[in-house]
Amino acid sequence: MKTAEKKISRRDFIDWVIKGGLLATFSGMLFPALAYLWPVMGHGPGSDMQEVAKVDEIPVGGAKKVILAGSALLLVRTAQEFLAFSAICTHLGCVVDWNSEKKEILCPCHAGVFDLQGRVVSGPPPRPLPSYAIRVTNGKVFLKL
Ligand code: FES
Structure with missing residues (x-):
């Protein structure tokens, strides 16, 4: 064949x-x-922004901790907006918590207190918490480090 x-x-x-x-x-x-x-x-967020949460995950007055590119972050949702801060205290590096009743960011290690602009209210932290730009698009929260 x-x-x-x-x-x-x-x-x-x-x-x-x-x-x-x-x-x-x-x-x-x-x-x-x-x-x-x-x-x-x-038409979405800028290419340098990364999704960190869905809007529904964080109730108004609540907060959520996330890790983005190795950085611990605290997302706070107020009645008007979302805010993002470093979750690492500027004193000795403890992870901060959100107090929804007092609407403050608290450091459990040495009672450092930060306000909603990240400024030191009381305690030993020497500097404000770094804050980050946030954008909310299509029910998702995007953040730029
Ligand atoms: S580490 Fe936060 S107040 Fe000391």
């Missing part, structure tokens, strides 16, 4: 190599161009 062999001429082979090379080159140029334009075309 003979199999049908199809001979490829040298010219056809070179045509295929050239076309394949051109296709690979243009594909390699197209992907970076589309990746560059993608954030411009999007």
